[in-house]
Amino acid sequence: MDGEAIKKSLEGSGLRCTPQRYAVMAFLMGQTSHPTAAEILQAVNRADPRCSRATTYNNLRDLVQAGLVREVAAEGRAARFDAKGVRHHHFICDRCGNVEDMKWYDVPRPAPNSLGKRTLRQCEVIFRGLCARCARRSGSRAVWHALPARAHGQDGRATTGGTPAPQKTARHSD
Amino acid sequence: MDGEAIKKSLEGSGLRCTPQRYAVMAFLMGQTSHPTAAEILQAVNRADPRCSRATTYNNLRDLVQAGLVREVAAEGRAARFDAKGVRHHHFICDRCGNVEDMKWYDVPRPAPNSLGKRTLRQCEVIFRGLCARCARRSGSRAVWHALPARAHGQDGRATTGGTPAPQKTARHSD
């Protein structure tokens, strides 16, 4: 989707196409890394026009309300965003927390007795496991534990059982 | 799962069964509302023993690491938690944001060319639409817009297009 399409989609949603909004939309459409608001702010400000933090948050909220952007359902403290282009599922890495796009395919609907009186709109799949990069080095003693360390060296103590949560901030830098 | 099972699962995970941990586990196992840390803190302190905010966060982190609790993949500012009992999917309401448990069933795996070199562990489905309660009053002009109001009455302006995000805090009170 090019610049004209961004402009049309913004104005079609009742939003002015300001340089700040355009930049956010263009950034989100330009990659699939599901960035946080801080990452979007930083990327948008690397180029002009200058955009403030409040404006970035305000615009993300407006774009989500307009249906042009969505917040990704993922764990972690900071919200992550995705342009609403082609429908897709997500893959969330157990280890590093990266969210990657996966091709959409329809999955079976739940049984009526399970669905009850709810109105179903969409079945979105979250695949979990190890991303290609983390799977490659799964033998190494890498950081499994996403969560902040406890005081007095308490972190990492309880490592039996379940799947380690991904590192909140330790994403691949490239 | 009764008290003895909670104690066994904690100790089996290398965690001491303290009154505070027990209370958090018991609370999470006792309902399916996927509460936030603040809700857990409030609920746990309604009964003795007194539990501090830092302890609640520390224990939630420990329990997630131990695989006894998990953070729910959902949008919104505060993390939500779920006891790891029976596997289940989730239904997230477009309107009110409530997260409800849905019976687990296996869904088809992605095609190998789509999966690539990732290692798949689990396919979790997020159903979206209207919960039973919101579907019942879908005709009314209810609050669709989850997000905080803009200044000077700017909120709610862009309402064409996409699915409105659920209210971050406006969940059903009962």
Place this chain on the structure above:
DNA sequence: GCGACAACTAGACTAATTCTAATGTGATAT
């Protein structure tokens, strides 16, 4: 009883997000 270690705690602190009040911008009417 003592020591070691796990856990708890209150309050300080950081990160993420929102709010406020003022200002800026663009479209429209005159």
Place this chain on the structure above:
DNA sequence: ATATCACATTAGAATTAGTCTAGTTGTCGC
């Protein structure tokens, strides 16, 4: 060209969510 209006931006303050610190407490093995 100017005024007005509605929308948008802004800097900094404020709030919310979560973490850290340093000290204290509790538990367990010896």
